[in-house]
Amino acid sequence: MGGVKEEAMVVESKEWYLSAYAPQGVPTSDHLKLRTVTLPLTLDSVPDQHVALQLLWISVDPYLRTRMSGLDDGLCSPQFSINQVIEAFGIGRVIRSKDRVAGFAAWVGIVVLGNPKPGSNVFVSAAAGGVGMYAGQLAKFKGCRVVGSTGSDEKVKLLKEEFGYDDAFNYHKEADLDAALNKYFPSGIDIYLENVGGSMLEAVLNHVNKGARIPLCGMISQYNKIWTEREGVRNLLNIIGKEVRMEGFLIGSYLDRFEDFAKEMEGYIKEGKIHFKHNIYHGIESFPESLASLFSSSNAGKVCIQVAP
C-alpha cells in the first residue's frame, strides 16, 4: 500500500513492504518497513486494463496479518513475498473501489449462510469489530435476538447503544465463557458468526441448538500463532449430535451476490437504520500501528487509514 505525491510525470510513492515474516505475535517494525519509490506516470507506463490512482483511504483488516506469517496456514490469499508491497482494499481518487470488506462479510455470514428467522438466537464474537458491528444490526433487521462478545466495557456500551445488540458482554470480565453463554443464551444459540476461534468456538459448541449454523468469518484469536500452537477445539462431536452446519467463507466467492447486498444495504441506509463507527488512522506511516490495533481490546469499529484528504 502506498500514498502518492504528484510531481509531473514521475511521482513519489511511500509504500509499506514486508521485510521479514512474522510467524507468531503481532507484526512490528522488524517485519514491516516503509520505503519511498518513484513511479513513472506517462500513459505508456500504465499497462492495459489498469489504472493509476491516488490512494485516499486504506482498509485495515485482520486477514492482512495472516498473509505475513510465511506459513501456508490455509486461510485466505497467498503469503506476501518478502520485499513485496502490502496490498489492501482502499478508496482512490481515480477509480472508486467499493469498500466491500466488512459490511459485505457480515451480510454473507448472517443473511446468506446464517439463514436467520424471527426469534433466532444469534451470537456474534468480536462484535464491535468491522464485521461484528454490521452483523448485529443485520440480524436485528431479520427479527433475531442478538448478543455480542467484545473486549471492553466501553464496547459493550457501544454494542447495546449504537449497534442495536440486545445484550453484550466483556469476555475479559466474564472469562468463564460457558457460564456467560448459559446466562446470555438460556434457550441456546441458533446462529454463531465466528470471528474469534479457539476457546470461544469450543464454548459455543456446548451451547448450540439443533441445526445451528456457524458461518466462519475469521478467527482473530489464532492469527498470531503457528497452527500447531493454536488452541485445539475438543468438542467437535457436538456438531454431529446437534447437526450443526459450520461453513467457512471468503467474500470473493460471493461477488455474484454483491448486487443483492448493495440493494438491501441501500434500503437500510436510506431509512437511516445503519449505524457504524470507523477507527481512523492518519497517514501511510500509521499502518503497523493500525494493524496492531486489530489485536488489542481497545479497537472498536472498522479500522482504516486516511492517506490523503
Place this chain on the structure above:
Amino acid sequence: MGGVKEEAMVVESKEWYLSAYAPQGVPTSDHLKLRTVTLPLTLDSVPDQHVALQLLWISVDPYLRTRMSGLDDGLCSPQFSINQVIEAFGIGRVIRSKDRVAGFAAWVGIVVLGNPKPGSNVFVSAAAGGVGMYAGQLAKFKGCRVVGSTGSDEKVKLLKEEFGYDDAFNYHKEADLDAALNKYFPSGIDIYLENVGGSMLEAVLNHVNKGARIPLCGMISQYNKIWTEREGVRNLLNIIGKEVRMEGFLIGSYLDRFEDFAKEMEGYIKEGKIHFKHNIYHGIESFPESLASLFSSSNAGKVCIQVAP
C-alpha cells in the same frame, strides 16, 4: 435389548441393562449386566400403537457407546438411565423394522451432504466399518475416486477387493497421516466422510480442496474419552481459507429421504452391485463383546447379533 422365549401368555426375556456409566474406555461387565425378566403378553398388556415382537437380529453400532458415558457430550440421543434396558435397532419376527443404520447413514453422508461429482476425490475413514463399506461403493457409483483408511492390512485388502475402493491404507502402518494423505490425495480432498475424529480430522483439514464438504457421521476415536480429554483440532482456520462446509448429521432427521434411499439402493442391489460384510455375533449374551469389537482394529463390516434363528 432382549431375546424373548415364548411361554404361554408370559414370556421370559433376557436383556442387557446399564448398571453403571462408563465415562472413559470401552464399557465392560462392570457397566453392562444381563438379566432375565418376565413379560406378560396378553393383548391388554400391549399398549395402543405398540407391537410385541420376537427379536431376531440386533444391530450393534458405535453410537450406542456414547449413550453409556453418563455425560451430556452432545452426540445423539440421551444417555441411558441406570438400570434401563439398552435400546438398539434390530429385526424382529412380528414387525420388520428395516435396518436403517449403516447403509442409510452412508447415503445421507455421501449422496445428500457430500454432493459427489464425477471425479471428486473422496476420503472415508473407518472405511471397513458398517458405514464406510457402503460409503465407498456409493461414491464410486457417482463416478468419484475413493480412498479409505482402516486399521489392518486384511481390511485394506477387503476395501480394495470387495468394497470397490480405488485405494486404501492402514493408519497403523502409515501413522504419519499428513504424509499418507499427501500420497493418496495428490490433488486434495473434495469430500471427507468423517467417522473417526481427532487427529484424522486435523490431518484432513490440511489437505482439503476449496469448497470441500465434510459430512460428520461419527468420531469413533473420541467416544471413549470425556470431552475435555478429547483431541483438540487446531487447524479449523483452514475451514475458512478453503471455504469448507462441515456438517453433522443424524439419520433420524433425514427419514423423509428414506424412500429415495431405498429406491436407489434397491436398484444397486438388483444389479448385483452392492457388496457388504456382516460381522455376526450369536446370542444376546455376546453384546458387550460385540460392542467392544467396534473399538478394535479387528472388526470389519456391520456388527450385529443374531438372537434367534
